[in-house]
Amino acid sequence: MAQITDISGRLDRRKIKIAARGAEERRRHRRVRLSIPGRALSTSQGEFACRLVDVSPGGVRVAAPAELKRGERVVMLFDGLGRMEGEVVRAGKGGFAARLATTQRKRDRLADAITWRFNMERMGLKEDRTAPRKPGRGRATLSLRDGVIIQADVTDVSVTGAAFACLERPRIGEPVRVGGMTGRVARWLDTGFAVQFDPPDTPRQGQTASAPD
Structure with a gap:
């Protein structure tokens, strides 16, 4: 019985650790509303003006007059956040949503930049x-x-x-x-x-x- 109890305890601790890692991942990928003007470039539309609507280290939602196609590659540049590249996953007449293609290191840097920009505006820094x-x-x-x-x-x-x-x-x-x-x-x-x-x-x-x- 002692061995079964010990195994059960280890499994419970493992579940706790997995849940904690999942919560941390969700926190770092929390979507943040930021209205920042920028420029974007796509194969079908060329270069055009756009405005960031919300962003996470994994994806962006962008308002733009250009109508992109799903699966199209797009490069974006926003002040304070830098260059982003990704694939359009949803699109319409008012803009598009893109999944970002980047390394884990760049995701972490983007998460820091998003957090700082978000609070800089709200805190009046x-x-x-x-x-x-x-x-x-x-x-x-x-x-x-x-x-x-x-x-x-x-x-x-x-x-x-x-x-x-x-x-x-x-x-x-x-x-x-x-x-x-x-x-x-x-x-x-x-x-x-x-x-x-x-x-x-x-x-x-x-x-x-x-x-x-």
Whole structure:
């Protein structure tokens, strides 16, 4: 009986690890809404202007006047995200969705760039164009409920929260506003504190095709 119990325990731990890896993969491939103008190039349409609608490291949804064909290769360039190449999986008059073809290393870099760009806009951060672009680096202004204003350096950022370096230590659970976003102080850190953002409003469905995850 002891041996059966031990095997069962190992199987349970393995299931937990597999589930954790799956959750991490889904988090990294979470689709993010970003409206960024860009340029695209395809065999059938040549070069044309487009606008990013949403993106994940695995795929994009793009608004464009050009009507592409399913299975067609497309190259896209968006400011702050760089060059992307993929295959059109859905298309219509309003735009298209493409599955990105890239290496795991580039996917990880794109995930960081997406997260940084997403939060930079929502948090009202000002990017230093002369400095190398490093996700999780910037200066933010935080407002507390009692009117206190805190200037802090962003040391880490994700879609659901961010860490800030400063001397102030707001109370755990204290409501905080960062740019156009709201949240609460989740924990104290050695160099400052971390904020968990409130969930964003559910976006309305667009007219273009949905992107792959």
